[in-house]
Amino acid sequence: MNIRVVIIDDEPLARLAVEVRLARHGAFELVGQFGDGASASAGIAALKPDLVFVDVEMPGKSGLEVLAVLPPARRPMAILLTAYDSFALQAFELAALDYLLKPVDDERFDEALERARQAFPYRSGSRAPALAVPPALHFSVRAGSRTVLVPVAEVERIEADGDYATLHAGGKTWLMRESLHKLAMQLDPRQFHRVHRSSIVRLDMIAELRPLTNRDAMLRLRDGSVLRASRSYMPALSEALQQHAHFSTQQSTDL
Amino acid sequence: MKVETPLLVPVLAALPVCACMVILGLPAASHGYIVAFRTLFFVACLLWLIPLTLLQRAMWRREWSWLRMGALLLPLTYAMAIVNALLGQSLGISLGMESGYRWASLARGLDSCWLALIAFCAVHAVAVYYLSLQQARLHLAQAQSAARDAELRALRLQVNPHFLFNSLNAVSALVSSQSNREANRMLACLADFLRATLTHDGRHEHALADELALLDAYLAIEKARLGERLRLTMKAGPDLLGTVVPYLMLQPLVENAIRHGIALLSAPGQLDILVERAGERLLISVQNDGHKRLHEGSGIGLANVRQRLHHLYGEAQEIQAGWRADGRFHVQISMPLRSMQAAP
Numbered sequence: 001m002n003i004r005v006v007i008i009d010d011e012p013l014a015r016l017a018v019e020v021r022l023a024r025h026g027a028f029e030l031v032g033q034f035g036d037g038a039s040a041s042a043g044i045a046a047l048k049p050d051l052v053f054v055d056v057e058m059p060g061k062s063g064l065e066v067l068a069v070l071p072p073a074r075r076p077m078a079i080l081l082t083a084y085d086s087f088a089l090q091a092f093e094l095a096a097l098d099y100l101l102k103p104v105d106d107e108r109f110d111e112a113l114e115r116a117r118q119a120f121p122y123r124s125g126s127r128a129p130a131l132a133v134p135p136a137l138h139f140s141v142r143a144g145s146r147t148v149l150v151p152v153a154e155v156e157r158i159e160a161d162g163d164y165a166t167l168h169a170g171g172k173t174w175l176m177r178e179s180l181h182k183l184a185m186q187l188d189p190r191q192f193h194r195v196h197r198s199s200i201v202r203l204d205m206i207a208e209l210r211p212l213t214n215r216d217a218m219l220r221l222r223d224g225s226v227l228r229a230s231r232s233y234m235p236a237l238s239e240a241l242q243q244h245a246h247f248s249t250q251q252s253t254d255l
Numbered sequence: 256m257k258v259e260t261p262l263l264v265p266v267l268a269a270l271p272v273c274a275c276m277v278i279l280g281l282p283a284a285s286h287g288y289i290v291a292f293r294t295l296f297f298v299a300c301l302l303w304l305i306p307l308t309l310l311q312r313a314m315w316r317r318e319w320s321w322l323r324m325g326a327l328l329l330p331l332t333y334a335m336a337i338v339n340a341l342l343g344q345s346l347g348i349s350l351g352m353e354s355g356y357r358w359a360s361l362a363r364g365l366d367s368c369w370l371a372l373i374a375f376c377a378v379h380a381v382a383v384y385y386l387s388l389q390q391a392r393l394h395l396a397q398a399q400s401a402a403r404d405a406e407l408r409a410l411r412l413q414v415n416p417h418f419l420f421n422s423l424n425a426v427s428a429l430v431s432s433q434s435n436r437e438a439n440r441m442l443a444c445l446a447d448f449l450r451a452t453l454t455h456d457g458r459h460e461h462a463l464a465d466e467l468a469l470l471d472a473y474l475a476i477e478k479a480r481l482g483e484r485l486r487l488t489m490k491a492g493p494d495l496l497g498t499v500v501p502y503l504m505l506q507p508l509v510e511n512a513i514r515h516g517i518a519l520l521s522a523p524g525q526l527d528i529l530v531e532r533a534g535e536r537l538l539i540s541v542q543n544d545g546h547k548r549l550h551e552g553s554g555i556g557l558a559n560v561r562q563r564l565h566h567l568y569g570e571a572q573e574i575q576a577g578w579r580a581d582g583r584f585h586v587q588i589s590m591p592l593r594s595m596q597a598a599p
Contacts, residue, residue, distance in 0.1 A: 101443075101446065101447075101450070102446070103439065103442045103443055103446050104439075104443065105439060105440055105443035106436050106439050106440065107440070108443070161478065161482065161483065162437070162440075162478075162479070162482045162483075164483070175483075197443075198475065207493070208493070208494070208496060210462070210464040210496040210497060212462075212464060212465055212468055213454060213465065214450070214451065214454045216451075216468060217464075218464040218467055218468055218496055220491055220493070220496060223490070224490035224491060224492065225488065225489065225490050226467050226471075226489050226490060226491045226496075227471065227489070228467075228468050228471045228472070
């Protein structure tokens with residue numbers, strides 16, 4: 001059973017960008033494209049897609065308005081597209097699945113589709129949710145000609161480095177040929193969190209969090225390293241940190 | 256020096272003069288007719304102050320010299336005092352104390368009126384002079400700070416386009432070589448950096464966290480370009496993310512470190528950014544690997560940062576750059592430690 005997708009964007013090239021990337025994934029079927037809010041509303045009612053990609057800024061009816069008029073039960077999963085981000089909060093109010101900044105990064109796009117794939121069984125109600133992969137205990141990394149097992153418990157953070165990922169563990173770094181979002185799926189979500197397109201952090205490593213004016217945040221880890229947390233991951237991160245007992249309460253919260 | 260002063264100034268200048276006249280009249284308070292004469296002089300003087308004020312302001316506006324003002328004001332106030340004396344005689348006649356005008360004694364006993372008018376003119380002139388001097392100084396200071404602001408703005412803008420075109424060029428190269436994924440990744444990073452800089456409100460300083468976020472967005476582009484060849488640490492001491500640093504100060508230094516240092520190496524190069532506290536000072540250091548001879552003469556970014564630091568902190572800052580014994584290029588900035596909350 002494929003996930004049926006509709007793309008709503010007033011710019012043909014922007015629709016093409018989504019269409020081309022979508023075509024690389026098997027489980028998704030494009031059933032319609034719309035160039036404005038009014039025809040999109042009619043189209044969603046007629047086609048009943050499972051997932052919509054919606055551009056937020058469109059002439060006439062905005063993407064958020066298209067979604068807002070639909071009753072929550074009939075609202076498809078939504079991935080918002082925006083060039084200049086000031087809509088994140090509204091997006092979360094509408095329980096959008098994800099939102100992507102233009103120009104869209106391939107990995108972020110794949111990740112959004114992965115979210116849709118995981119959320120889909122819960123929505124359709126017909127199938128049992130796919131069993132989550134049990135968290136890995138070790139990562140095996142190549143160091144020269146030998147293979148080293150790095151215990152996951154020692155991993156402090158992972159950074160994307162092009163097609164590679166760099167593991168930071170106990171003051172050392174290891175290079176792995178694996179994408180960040182595949183690694184993320186092998187980690188315990190209670191301990192590790194994605195904070196940015198290019199980084200995963202172990203929650204108890206976070207020593208300081210300072211919100212920025214654009215709703216991103218800077219994190220300072222216990223070893224002094226400073227890294228960026230982007231706003232699309234912030235709500236989940238804040239929630240996780242609040243539940244996490246080790247996090248010091250000295251963070252500034254003047255958001 | 257044509258600076259307008261408020262009309263409150265002549266009123267304030269008249270106050271001490273009037274007070275003197277009242278105090279001088281006090282001993283005669285028991286003699287009814289003297290009080291009447293004094294009151295007449297007092298009111299007449301007060302009325303004279305109005306044309307005097309207007310005249311002085313007009314002369315001031317036309318930028319007359321002190322000498323010319325004095326030459327006009329002395330005979331004028333004398334004439335006013337004569338008129339006062341004339342008024343006094345007619346009061347005497349109407350009270351029945353005098354039988355007629357005594358023209359010969361008209362010029363006698365002018366001292367109190369004339370001196371009062373002269374005193375007023377002098378106080379008024381000095382007050383106006385002092386106030387306009389103050390305002391002129393203020394304008395000068397404002398003009399200087401505006402000029403400094405414009406210069407800082409220009410220096411800041413020097414940084415951006417340079418890097419923007421380099422990045423676009425890199426994207427173009429990736430597209431030409433059909434490295435679509437890399438081109439896309441780089442465009443996303445570039446958009447990130449632009450979003451971060453476009454939200455800037457024009458201030459010359461911001462929090463270290465914002466500066467490091469900008470730097471991180473920039474470094475993402477360089478990482479996309481250089482891949483494994485760029486090894487990087489970015490560290491800060493505890494509780495420093497809220498301290499004040501100049502806007503976009505680190506990016507030109509790091510760009511230098513990469514373009515003139517690491518990008519020219521065949522082996523992977525290390526770049527270390529470290530922010531620490533030393534008492535009441537903030538220490539920022541950028542260190543990179545590189546070849547010594549190639550780095551000489553690469554100074555636009557460094558000169559730019561040096562100038563901006565000087566404009567912002569004068570002698571309270573220090574920036575040192577050069578090759579050290581460890582074979583790495585070091586840039587070390589020492590500047591006052593100030594927290595963002597203290598100066599919102």
